[in-house]
Amino acid sequence: MRAVVFDFFGTLTDPGIEGGRRDAAAVTAAALGVPAAAFWAAMVASFTERITGVHGGTRDVLREMARRCGVEPGEVRLDAAVEAHHHGSVPLWKPRPGALELLAALRGRGLRLAVLSDCGAELCQGWAGTPYAPLVDATVFSWQEGTRKPDPRLYAAAAERLRTAADECWYVGDGGSREHQGALAAGMRPVLVTNAGYPGAGRHRDDPDPYVPADLIDDLPQLLALTNAWDRRLQ
Structure with a gap:
């Protein structure tokens, strides 16, 4: 990956x-x-x-x-x-605890990173000023692309901008907009962040995804351990 x-x-x-x-x-x-x-x-x-x-x-x-x-x-x-x-x-763009540290750690391991978001013009215009921007290699924003998840063109654009194949990408999300179905169809390996420590967070999801991936983490920082375990499995 x-x-x-x-x-x-x-x-x-x-x-x-x-x-x-x-x-x-x-x-x-x-x-x-x-x-x-x-x-x-x-x-x-x-x-x-x-x-x-x-x-x-x-x-x-x-x-x-x-x-x-x-x-x-x-x-x-x-x-x-x-x-x-x-x-x-x-x-509303405030990083969750550990998010920026996770991005930095993944980059330190040589992984390329992208953000794929269903969003309005505000995030597109303000992205460069966020703390995420220096840590992310590519963005795919629905407002700029003219379509939303789970449109396969969005996932293809993310892989292309990362200069990698889709089947070499993890896709990590909290399950809105049928995003994991889209990632799986695109050839990516989906990971669901359950947000178990945030009661009620799921009610804010638009168009929740009925597909549940095999890879689940309760909080985002756990992704580092998941990816480490995957690497060890392949060695």
Whole structure:
């Protein structure tokens, strides 16, 4: 195995803060001048559209969400809403304990690393400023690619950007978006992070994957031991 492809939200990020999405959305809704409950419902219903770039960037997305709530926002309100939305997004990128150390250890072993995420424009635009960026060799973001997991083109793009074959890649994720089915179909070896230490984390998964891989870890730092054991098995 020469590479590891990681999901982002709930895998590299802290699963315990996923519940903060709704509170952050409420701040954006207030800036737009729309009811928080209606705005949240519109955001949830439009998830696939938003993460595949159907409506464009953050500003255009928020304008469309406001319209779906029956409001035509002015430019000043949109300015404030964009700022609020970006401000609310960044805390959701907080690394889970041990994530950055794991990435550094895997790189130290010579493994190439990628992130494959279903995400909106915010992460694409802010990625270079995250602590993950210096530790990751390649990214595949749904908003930039125009499609979402488990589309096989995303996994193929990750392998290509890592300059390795798909069957030489681990795929590590918490199980949303049928991601492990996609990884298996692409020829990668899937690993499920169960997040057993984060009760309720699973309820934030979009389109949970019914497929359960053979390789399971309860917390991300355990991946190092799993990959070490695999290497010893092959020796």
